[in-house]
Amino acid sequence: MNAPVTVSILGLGEMGRALAAALLGAGHTVTVWNRTPGRAERLIEDGAIEAPSAGVAIDASELVVVCLFDHDSVHETLDPIVDRLHGRVLVNLTTTSPEQARELGLWARAGGIAALDGGIMAVPSMIGGPGSEILYSGDQSSFERYRNVLDRWGTSSYLGADPGLASLYDIALLSGMYVMFAGYMQGAALVATAGVSATAFAERSAAWLSAMTGELAGYGRVIDGGDYTVAGQQSLDFSDLSKMLEAADEAGVGAVPLAMVQSLIERQRGVGLGAEGFARIFESVRHTVG
């Protein structure tokens, strides 16, 4: 058991409330504030203190967590009271872009505020439970100092001093997830043409795709090595998806996700690199601003 700390949570949307509730459960002194009142009732019952203003909330605690609507809301809320943050630790869990997180990092440094930016890899109902992870970047000593507090929300991972890293990883991981979901939909649409349920296909897909994540480390090594001709790879020519696209067409089903991959493959084959490894589609992805 670690010593309780004073924490203020600014922003009581669904996520802010979940963050506050998890800290109350751990015995910390939690002060909460929301621009529009009425969101704190349940938290107050559980021991939270409601502050009448963001400034009062900041004064109450050594650790200030903001979880607001967007980057602009963060500045609107904090700019008028930046002096009161001086010497405290700010953890920004508002969803922002990497560039916005970097901008806030510079703003915090100018104000003498130690700051962390976080990317929450969970939905509110997962906070404090298994599978919840929050990525952090920015001031490492603040991360280490308050790690036991942060760990109440889920697994805490520190990625580096660049304040944009957490947001960048967040976007990168979510991108992979959404694209994977589209891949499942592509498969489900194909098997549906033979009357196979999406549920039955989901079970098989989950096992298959999980197993296939084992290939990612190999792609990573090839990409980092920078040589797409190393032995043991499946070539782009061999990865030609045109027969699969024809099968989708024959089945009368759309193939936007699959055609997307084929376009990445074709871009490399089109410049004569078809004998190189599949990992080369990394170059197709990064060099075309889509």
Next chain:
Amino acid sequence: MNAPVTVSILGLGEMGRALAAALLGAGHTVTVWNRTPGRAERLIEDGAIEAPSAGVAIDASELVVVCLFDHDSVHETLDPIVDRLHGRVLVNLTTTSPEQARELGLWARAGGIAALDGGIMAVPSMIGGPGSEILYSGDQSSFERYRNVLDRWGTSSYLGADPGLASLYDIALLSGMYVMFAGYMQGAALVATAGVSATAFAERSAAWLSAMTGELAGYGRVIDGGDYTVAGQQSLDFSDLSKMLEAADEAGVGAVPLAMVQSLIERQRGVGLGAEGFARIFESVRHTVG
């Protein structure tokens, strides 16, 4: 230990050789044939019998496995000797489309041949080892009768009587895999802009994407239920990826995979269905022939 059977393997490409080797290791009587000779030497050392023609190979065995270049090669090889297959069991492991598998199923039925069509979810080096799976469809009694033989190659799954099912599942699962790989590349390209290695991102992605496959069952239930308004879903409006696309643009990195998902989302939002659940992108996928 089950009784050894007589098995002939037609086609000694890398996969055919792996299939034959696995059966030799299990004590079966294995006859092999390849259009161009010289591929069987290692197998003969391990106890295989090389047949001088496809017809002789068929005569030698109760179970005939074909693993040839493509669907046309199967007909070129088997059509002239279809009578000799009568009463035997044919397992076609040649990569074909669902429609081609169905055509071969009708051809086999007309010739009095019990037939299975298989989709190999493994590379040759995996055959007979952990992680290898082969999907089958077609004649169920043949599958059950020879299951112990088939199981030497990996996990054997029977999907149904429609001979096209194994190929369809194969294409569907591979589609999901290739699209997932493109999603990883998208993420790796994003984090690379902050100097993060593709290898480091692969490790985090593998864990994250594996965990997120847990969401597929829920999507399957919504799709099968046919009501994309059921409670507890993330809406398409909430899934708007435009901020992620802006972040990619700001980072100067391409976003073809992510933009593909956004196009599926936008198609539904564009017709006023943005309040419905994310699973609705299934309709975007299947209703546009890409």
